[in-house]
Amino acid sequence: MIRIVSQIVSLVLLMVILTEGNPQQVIDASGQCHCPCECSAQHRPLFQVSARGSAATGRNASTSTSSRRLKIGAFNIKTFGRSKMSKPGVPQRIKQIIERYDVILVQEILDRSGESVRQLHRMLSRTYEFVISDRLGRGRYKEQYAFFYRTDRVSLLNFHQSTDREDAFEREPFSVLVAPKQINNVKLALIGFHAKPTDAVKEIGRLADVIGEVRRQFGADVEPIVLGDLNADCDYADRRRRLRAGDALTTNTSYVWLIGDDVDTTTRDSTSCAYDRIIVGSGLTGRVVRGSASVFDFCDNMRLSKQQCSDVSDHYPVEVTLVF
Template structure:
């Protein structure tokens, strides 16, 4: 049974359509390539309902996507949407981008595709593109993976991507998260001797207890600070759901990783960004001391801090209380970023919060 479709396609007619279409909002940045090297910028991005409806600004998608060399895409709804994204990347970079994608995956009437897109000047597809067979039928949308090669360094790497079911409660997601430990073992069986990057939209914070089976195998998240879903409030982000998990003893464990808070990069409101781009930010890792492509400022994206910087930042962040439950969350508490925007109350000190009738969350360390 054919498990993937592969495209190396430049649709000149579609590209003309993209160029002639009216922009939803202008992009004013001037982009310039960083110097060539052996490093790669490997990203993951849930591009909300890509290809569905007429609201997407593909030029903006291309401007953000060109920061990277490789992108694992979740929530692609149509092949047309993927080809338009590929064309936007090619227009933004002046380079050819390869693409491959899965069939439509999902248990219910809601189905989506996974996709990989990459700069052909820097990366080559090797083999092993496959949708997980999921012997226990535990995934609503089975993960998708393939193996690639860094053309500059010769390094081979496997990428697996997944969009964990959201459900009505957190408990609806934990079964799939726990099953990722078995999936990790399976990935090493089909890509023996190859470093694996497990990336996607996991709909769960990386400190949740459901990750323990995967952590027990020596797998760790690269992103542990910040948030990747766009709040309705400009400048605020709600949940750290998107991530990249790697072997703690592998070559990518020490790779810098970060979050591209693209509304500020494009100079648009969160409302416009959610409507015309996505409600998720891209995340990325940098291999071999690579830098993000393009002429951008450090303040335009978030890089994971060192342990010392993280501790200092947490000490300066405000405490967040939930006005409905009267539960208080310190910056180092797992639920710190989960409090809904409408219910947030900010405090500078624990004493101030306690005087206001708040108590510390039971899951705080």
């Protein structure tokens, strides 16, 4: 009996040693790694290179585990391109900001070569991938949107560049359909949008049509989230102007503006405007973690000087955490 027990113990020890010394990689068809080891570079999924084809509502964060939360952000990085990515310290600070989120919309990408976006992508954790829009704009000045997302937290199901046959937008909204992993029957349509300041009232007024278009594209059951620099305050499209124009997203109680009119989303001392917003349908208001809809003051968080802060952006990211 003693000999048999000894043999069993020896076998168990041998199995432990082999397991610790040789963790096996399990790579699924999409190239994802499902093991505690680091996947080799050859299994890293390729990024998408083209895209054709403060509310008081919500739950207390303590009632849910982190695996069932999703942190979403939107960040206008102010003339994002090779010049910005060459400034000392700036790329690392942008990286830190991006990695706060499970999904984040990046706006005002100017680099037509795409190298600045690829440089940022290479800096990020291996779990991040991105999808990027077409270059948008009526004239020579053009911008792109990009959504960066954590592949271990969400699945990218689809993406859509809004059509604009009536030329209503300077930069047509760009949308992604994502599904939080480990959560069944939840699909979120994130609609990224950067409004032209002088046309912000008119462009915001067309967003209800965009939501309808996105639902036709992705499915009627998806939950829409509009996010980005809407220029929705001060001299451009404050609440009074939007109400006077009869804007559906402002007047319809089916939509909730999570970033309030009293929130300053700009980094400059000379402005105090709620330009950047996150708007959700009423079906998601109960999913908002209480107090999570806000700006991320990276200037204070990273203890930056005014110049260092300005070098990153003149906008704060806006963010919200959803719980399922």
